[in-house]
Amino acid sequence: MSAQAVLPAVSGKLTPNAPLAPLVWFKSGGTAEWLFEPKDVADLRQFLRELDPSVPVMALGLGSNMIVRDGGVPGVVVRLGKPFAKVDKVADLTLACGGGASGILVSSTARDNGIAGVEFLRSIPGTVGGFVRMNGGAYGGEVKDILIDCDVVLRDGSLVTLQNADLGYTYRHSELPEGAIVVAARFKGRPGEPAAIQAEMDRISASREASQPLRSKTGGSTFKNPEGHKAWELVDKAGCRGLQMGGAQVSEKHTNFLINTGEATSADIEALGEEVRRRVKDSAGIALEWEIQRVGRP
Incomplete structure (x- = not known):
């Protein structure tokens, strides 16, 4: 696919030959043939539905656990920005999270609502979409312990809801379909006191800071x-x-x-x-x- 290829019209932002190094933690690597930042789920669905099926699609979150090779990424890299970064309490002990929401936002929203069991997300540099795909975990917790279900846009543009059991979770792995993009997820914790939840988050942060090269x-x-x-x-x-x-x-x-x-x-x-x-x-x-x-x- 050349940079002159005809791509579907979008409401969001579509950038050809977009440098990916600034978007990943390693600050290295090549460009995306196209970088797509959708306006909303409808924009993402329509784009994928109309995109030539032979064009590869890859989701990019905070780019923390990723090496982008120097030759760049062919096809389209999809980055879920602000429109996908909301977190709300929707039911007892349950949070609805956008696929682009950070672990820090999810865990602090849980704390504010007296929801424990989600503190470990404070320590994982990434977004909900990446956590769900990789069964992200740390400090004794992992996504399979808190996920109820997730909304996923498939490569053909269809939107499906997958239950925790559908994802075939094992250690740092899920059976999410190739090219699927997680746009939302529901997490459920357990009752807790905000002060105790904050103390646990502080403990995790201090432990991470002491043992990991976070400034690098x-x-x-x-x-x-x-x-x-x-x-x-x-x-x-x-x-x-x-x-x-x-x-x-x-x-x-x-x-x-x-x-x-x-x-x-x-x-x-x-x-x-x-x-x-x-x-x-x-x-x-x-x-x-x-x-x-x-x-x-x-």
């Missing part, structure tokens, strides 16, 4: 924890703490984080991750699986 250009947890092991320990034991490749480095503070020290390309970051995987396989006999999504063309 990073991509969050790089590798999934293998059954019975912690990824960071395996990486550390393989002698990879501080390991560098080009402008990419294994964090000294938390070895399951890769960081862009300044001028890293996405190729540097991905190659470093593969070198870490090789060393862990050699030292521990365990094949680490990427948790970070790697997208686009090398």
Whole structure:
């Protein structure tokens, strides 16, 4: 598809050859052939319905757990902005959340409404759409524990509601259809006191700040924890703490984080991750699986 291709008319914003590096945490990578920021669900549905079915579509949230390769992303990248970032209490202990709402907004709205059990979302840098797709989790909680159902726009533009059980959740994985975009979700917690909820959120924030390189250009947890092991320990034991490749480095503070020290390309970051995987396989006999999504063309 060329930048001159005829795309459906939209009410939102459609940008050709849009740089993605500023939109992702690693601050590296190429451009999107097209970046689409829909005005609302109807705009997104109509666009996908009319878009040539051969054109690939990818959703982008806060770009925290993602490497965008240097060759860029073909087709259309969909980014859900402000119109999809609302969170409201809709029933007892239940929040209706837009697919573009941040974990911080969801957890603070839960606190204000005396809803506990959602605090862990405070610590995950991302949006509801990404949490639902990846079964996002941290500090003892994960999305499968709180999700009731979600609204999803499929690649053909149809809107469907999927129940928690439909998503086939396992560790950091769902069976959400390829190209599907989560536009809303309902989460249910348990009764709690706002002060106690805030205290738990503060505890999680302090723990994260102490153990993770949050001030760096990073991509969050790089590798999934293998059954019975912690990824960071395996990486550390393989002698990879501080390991560098080009402008990419294994964090000294938390070895399951890769960081862009300044001028890293996405190729540097991905190659470093593969070198870490090789060393862990050699030292521990365990094949680490990427948790970070790697997208686009090398």
